Amino acid sequence: MKLTLTNIKELKRNIDNLLTKRVCNYVIDRWSDYDDKKHIFTDVLDHGCQSGIVGELIYYTDTVRFYKQYRQEINELLYDLMNGTGLYAPSELFGSRWDKEDPLAQDTYNQNLLA
Structure with a gap:
């Protein structure tokens, strides 16, 4: 699946997993903050939540x-x-x-x- 805002919204609509829906909401909320959209994920993977990158999980x-x-x-x-x-x-x-x-x-x- 290509990383597009439309695809993320579609994934959120079509999945029953509540954690995946929560992650989709996070991605949708942060979408405009990133020029390179893959960094929405890699920033969390590289730095962890303790870095403050996910403000609600510090x-x-x-x-x-x-x-x-x-x-x-x-x-x-x-x-x-x-x-x-x-x-x-x-x-x-x-x-x-x-x-x-x-x-x-x-x-x-x-x-x-x-x-």
Whole structure:
């Protein structure tokens, strides 16, 4: 799919996944801020939410609420990523950033990381 505003809006209309709809809303809201539209995504991937690039996901209270709201979708993405990479523990994906004493992401630190 080509990255166009029309395609993003169509994806949002045709998908049931609430997390994908939320991401589509983010992209639509930021569309005019970027000359090179792929940077809407790469800025988040390169710098993470803690950089302030996603203003509504800076503080733990915000990221934990986001994680809890989209827990099922995030866990499905995590499962798909682990399955696709052949890694079978979040600590293998996140390295030292993952709190191994909280393997099920019950506490805020790992929830923040997953958000």
